[in-house]
Amino acid sequence: MADDTVKKFKEPGQTQMLNKLWELQRSNGYIHDDDIKQLAQVFNLSEIEVEGVASFYHFFHRKPTGKNTIYLNNSIVADIKGFNRIKETLERETGATFGSVDRTGTFGLFLTPCIGLSDQEPSALINFYPFTNLNVIKVKDIISKLKKGATAESICDAPADNIRYTPPDNKSVFFKKFVPGVALAKMKKLWPAAVIKEIKKSELAGRGGAYYPTWKKWNAARVQAALPKFVVCNADEGEPGTFKDRVLMNTQAKSLIEGMIICGYTIGAEYGIIYLRGEYWWLKHKLDAAIKEYRAAGLLGKECSQIKDFDFDIRVQMGAGSYVCGEETALLESLEGKRGEPRTKWFFPVEKGYLQLPTVINNVETFCAAARIIEMGSAEYTQLGIPGSPGTKLISVSGDCKLPGIYEIEWGMTVAELLELCEADDPYYIQVSGPSGECISIKEKFRRISMLDLLARKDIRCGGSFMIFNKQRDLVKVLLNFSEFFKQESCGICTPCRAGNFIIQRKLKRLENGLANETDLQELKSWGTIMKNTSRCGLGKTATNSLIYAMDKFHDYFAAKLDNDFNGLNLKFDMEAATKDYEKYKI
Amino acid sequence: MASMVNLTIDGKNFQAEEGKNLMLVAKENGIFIPSLCYYEHIEPPLGSCRVCTCKINGKYGPACTEKVSEGLKVEVNNEELKDTRKALVEMMFAEGNHICPACEKSGNCDLQHMGYELGVSSTRFPHLFKDRIIDYKPNRMVMEHNRCIKCLRCVVEVVTNDGKKVFNYLNRGNETYVGVDYEQEAKLTEEEAINAMKICPTGAIIVRGANMAEPFGDRKFDMESVQKNYNEKKPKLNRPTAMEKKIVATVSLAGCFGCHMSMLDIDTELLDLIELISFDKSPLTDIKTFTNRCHIGLVEGGCCNSENVETLRKFREHCDILVALGECSIWGGLPSMRNSIPLSECLEEAYLNSVTNEPGNNIIPYHEDLPKILDRVYACNEIVKIDYYIPGCPPDANHIWKAVKNLLWGEEYSILYSEFKYD
Numbered sequence A: 001m002a003d004d005t006v007k008k009f010k011e012p013g014q015t016q017m018l019n020k021l022w023e024l025q026r027s028n029g030y031i032h033d034d035d036i037k038q039l040a041q042v043f044n045l046s047e048i049e050v051e052g053v054a055s056f057y058h059f060f061h062r063k064p065t066g067k068n069t070i071y072l073n074n075s076i077v078a079d080i081k082g083f084n085r086i087k088e089t090l091e092r093e094t095g096a097t098f099g100s101v102d103r104t105g106t107f108g109l110f111l112t113p114c115i116g117l118s119d120q121e122p123s124a125l126i127n128f129y130p131f132t133n134l135n136v137i138k139v140k141d142i143i144s145k146l147k148k149g150a151t152a153e154s155i156c157d158a159p160a161d162n163i164r165y166t167p168p169d170n171k172s173v174f175f176k177k178f179v180p181g182v183a184l185a186k187m188k189k190l191w192p193a194a195v196i197k198e199i200k201k202s203e204l205a206g207r208g209g210a211y212y213p214t215w216k217k218w219n220a221a222r223v224q225a226a227l228p229k230f231v232v233c234n235a236d237e238g239e240p241g242t243f244k245d246r247v248l249m250n251t252q253a254k255s256l257i258e259g260m261i262i263c264g265y266t267i268g269a270e271y272g273i274i275y276l277r278g279e280y281w282w283l284k285h286k287l288d289a290a291i292k293e294y295r296a297a298g299l300l301g302k303e304c305s306q307i308k309d310f311d312f313d314i315r316v317q318m319g320a321g322s323y324v325c326g327e328e329t330a331l332l333e334s335l336e337g338k339r340g341e342p343r344t345k346w347f348f349p350v351e352k353g354y355l356q357l358p359t360v361i362n363n364v365e366t367f368c369a370a371a372r373i374i375e376m377g378s379a380e381y382t383q384l385g386i387p388g389s390p391g392t393k394l395i396s397v398s399g400d401c402k403l404p405g406i407y408e409i410e411w412g413m414t415v416a417e418l419l420e421l422c423e424a425d426d427p428y429y430i431q432v433s434g435p436s437g438e439c440i441s442i443k444e445k446f447r448r449i450s451m452l453d454l455l456a457r458k459d460i461r462c463g464g465s466f467m468i469f470n471k472q473r474d475l476v477k478v479l480l481n482f483s484e485f486f487k488q489e490s491c492g493i494c495t496p497c498r499a500g501n502f503i504i505q506r507k508l509k510r511l512e513n514g515l516a517n518e519t520d521l522q523e524l525k526s527w528g529t530i531m532k533n534t535s536r537c538g539l540g541k542t543a544t545n546s547l548i549y550a551m552d553k554f555h556d557y558f559a560a561k562l563d564n565d566f567n568g569l570n571l572k573f574d575m576e577a578a579t580k581d582y583e584k585y586k587i
Numbered sequence B: 001m002a003s004m005v006n007l008t009i010d011g012k013n014f015q016a017e018e019g020k021n022l023m024l025v026a027k028e029n030g031i032f033i034p035s036l037c038y039y040e041h042i043e044p045p046l047g048s049c050r051v052c053t054c055k056i057n058g059k060y061g062p063a064c065t066e067k068v069s070e071g072l073k074v075e076v077n078n079e080e081l082k083d084t085r086k087a088l089v090e091m092m093f094a095e096g097n098h099i100c101p102a103c104e105k106s107g108n109c110d111l112q113h114m115g116y117e118l119g120v121s122s123t124r125f126p127h128l129f130k131d132r133i134i135d136y137k138p139n140r141m142v143m144e145h146n147r148c149i150k151c152l153r154c155v156v157e158v159v160t161n162d163g164k165k166v167f168n169y170l171n172r173g174n175e176t177y178v179g180v181d182y183e184q185e186a187k188l189t190e191e192e193a194i195n196a197m198k199i200c201p202t203g204a205i206i207v208r209g210a211n212m213a214e215p216f217g218d219r220k221f222d223m224e225s226v227q228k229n230y231n232e233k234k235p236k237l238n239r240p241t242a243m244e245k246k247i248v249a250t251v252s253l254a255g256c257f258g259c260h261m262s263m264l265d266i267d268t269e270l271l272d273l274i275e276l277i278s279f280d281k282s283p284l285t286d287i288k289t290f291t292n293r294c295h296i297g298l299v300e301g302g303c304c305n306s307e308n309v310e311t312l313r314k315f316r317e318h319c320d321i322l323v324a325l326g327e328c329s330i331w332g333g334l335p336s337m338r339n340s341i342p343l344s345e346c347l348e349e350a351y352l353n354s355v356t357n358e359p360g361n362n363i364i365p366y367h368e369d370l371p372k373i374l375d376r377v378y379a380c381n382e383i384v385k386i387d388y389y390i391p392g393c394p395p396d397a398n399h400i401w402k403a404v405k406n407l408l409w410g411e412e413y414s415i416l417y418s419e420f421k422y423d
């Protein structure tokens, strides 16, 4: 049978938009006006629509970005690990200033939020190859080599996996030896409904942070009549401080692929897509190689794994620098070659997802876990962890500790135990699950980490990361870093997030400058709550989470920052700052 | 026909067709839910402005993206939700640069209308004064980015005959703006262009030569509220028997004296009023320094120089109640048009490069006796605590005096919808 009789379904042209833009960006260093015109023609769109897509993603530029395009990470972890010195050194050595290209066009310097290497900061991407653990000497050396004509590819680092801890007695779920095909063989013996039953028994819930029961999502997609169906892996890992998916893809690409095949088999899907963040270009070949291997072994492709009528293949789609594209519906828009704007809740992705067809979207860790659960059986899996929260969880640990890296913990471990394992240095403030998660004070170190009791606030539900800060760190600076992040990464489609994050940042700056009073704190809280209640997607809903928690948990710290002379009538006003511009005209 | 379902809105039972948009169901049943981006025939709904946020089955969510289903429980009008929706409208005013008296759409503008319906007299948020351009390049249109609220309507609705978009978002985050495709825009017919202007809920899309001027009172949103119970409190003149004489101070800072002119607009009633109040420091009496403690201070204009700041502080010290009168005082108003431009550019334009300058007289004034010009115009509530706000540019005379009489003697009035205006 000819292949094209099977592949009746064709993805519309625009789904190639990001790939085309990437090609141009990577070969010419920028996207030219003529390119926009041409793409508009190719895809039969108006130019403004192409421009809209290109301007949404921050790795696409409309001006040259230099022969060596350098993206330095400006996340808060990078900041405490010496970001400023690296930034200065880069400017001095290359002769460019951040946001632009040097006169010779050799170097372009840009900032970007977390690149998923928080365990080896400061770090940067040069032509999308990783450079880790930077210091002044190393930067000088790199730049001098590049000046002499070395390619970034030839001198880049291979980021360490830093898997620091797995449960004792070989109880690791994710990192034990993976033999390709074993999980698939077990799957073949089960009906799709039985796979769902297994996953249900394991109580696996979404590891992208929302903890939606995986079996429910798969089941909802399974019962959809529309065809074809899609399995999408969310490998956007944009949450600052999180790098577990990076390590999984680097070491466990095969369990990821099998997890996706299992999902495809269960819901009756034909296509799988891995949406990989642009920051992880350097991981792409690993995934491609694994996919190729699976195809060659007949485990992917037509009658995949020798299952009759089951055709399933996987491709990798690169993102292009946008945190919000990790939100599942924004991701779908991005896959369709559009601006990564989250959709409304009018339809669910399982009903109308990619190209308005039934789609399951899961996180990398969710798929890896699913493969392992089928491989080991839910009975064994649920032996791990605690009742109501079985299994293990990967946590990316970074910040003020001696052993940053990946910790595979059994659910139920306490914060204190984890802090001890990573040899935290005088921890004071801990940011759990990234800027959009929650912050905890060291006073809460006896709380357990689990999927339980979110409302009772006894346990902590962790999306995947711990950023540890000691007492020397300025909390307002941390929060300002987060608010800058959300301001930059908001997609801009809804009012509370687009304007709200900007407004919150203004207010925080007042606090930093000692101009705020107690009313300002109350307003921050109230405005933050309004954003939470009205924003369209999780980005705006969670952007002020940490701020709101921090004001409660570290009230003394905030109180010390306030204007103490405030009598309720005259607000602090910095006349000197306000007249500085005019004083230039003093004769 | 779709089957009917039962739902409750604020505890009352309603029946509606299953799957129908909640916004429509509410409207058909006479329940007002504020909205800006919602446009009946756009499906799926846009859900971008969030002004229609309600509580749906206990969770916050926009009414316009909800399909009604059996047993749906909707809360629309509790104090928290009302305040939340009002905050969103305020946020749009704080985010854009809205100078209603100078806007072609004033009186017919949906954003302004929501401000009136929800009683937005000032924004709780600091104005952002982001520098935004006015795009004159399109053939037939002018795109006024200061007024766009990014509702998405034009992006989704305005397409050429061959299905190509004329508008699209560019950039992201707070840099997002609606770009115009000049080539496609040129293909629109006059009628289509005017339709784009009509679709836009604000004055962002203006078609050259299309006359929109209508006298005050004839415009769409001038006279009548869409809410049945806009004025819940009817005027009940519980005038206290003995009315103590009160002392009032007024000032015009960075304003145009328009608010003061408006104060005098109550005609003969002014004679009654003058029996009851005496003016202390005020341009109306020409008293320059405070001689008494005042019951109320009415401040017109914001602060554009150091002297404004000092005067405002004196007002705060000497007045029991301080009222910001008019848009300039409330958030900066017209003078704040300079806020998105660096001070040096403004001064150089005015004193050095201006064509009307006398030759050889090109100097930017600076003297220690002169007030110092601030880097931008500040709203009064950025300097001192302001107790009340009376919006308008200028505010309606009746609005001013009703508010003042209420504050001084506790007389109850309701401000009519037609008196609460921004232009």
Ligand SMILES: Cc1cc2nc3c(=O)[nH]c(=O)nc-3n(C[C@H](O)[C@H](O)[C@H](O)COP(=O)(O)O)c2cc1C
Residues within 6 Å of the ligand: A205, A206, A207, A208, A209, A210, A211, A212, A234, A235, A236, A237, A238, A239, A323, A324, A325, A326, A327, A328, A329, A361, A362, A363, A364, A366, A537, A538, A539
């Ligand atoms: C702003 C935002 C960013 C997100 N980023 C990611 C991400 O990078 N990776 C991810 O797996 N999920 C991310 N999510 C969660 C996804 O929307 C979605 O819940 C998840 O991919 C579902 O997979 P799961 O059920 O396996 O967790 C993000 C959500 C939001 C609101």
Ligand code: SF4
Residues within 6 Å of the ligand: A324, A341, A342, A489, A490, A491, A492, A493, A494, A495, A497, A498, A535, A536, A537, A538, A539, A540, A541
């Ligand atoms: S909350 Fe922010 S990121 Fe999400 S849809 Fe709204 S503007 Fe976009």
Ligand code: SF4
Residues within 6 Å of the ligand: B097, B098, B099, B100, B101, B103, B104, B105, B106, B107, B109, B110, B111, B112, B147, B202, B203, B204
């Ligand atoms: S009339 Fe509407 S668009 Fe025009 S300035 Fe006022 S609020 Fe803005």
Ligand code: SF4
Residues within 6 Å of the ligand: B147, B148, B149, B150, B151, B152, B153, B154, B155, B167, B178, B199, B200, B201, B202, B204, B205
């Ligand atoms: S230009 Fe008008 S219609 Fe278009 S997004 Fe802005 S406010 Fe909405």
Ligand code: FES
Residues within 6 Å of the ligand: B034, B035, B036, B037, B038, B046, B047, B048, B049, B050, B051, B052, B053, B062, B063, B064, B065
């Ligand atoms: S009217 Fe519902 S979000 Fe705009």
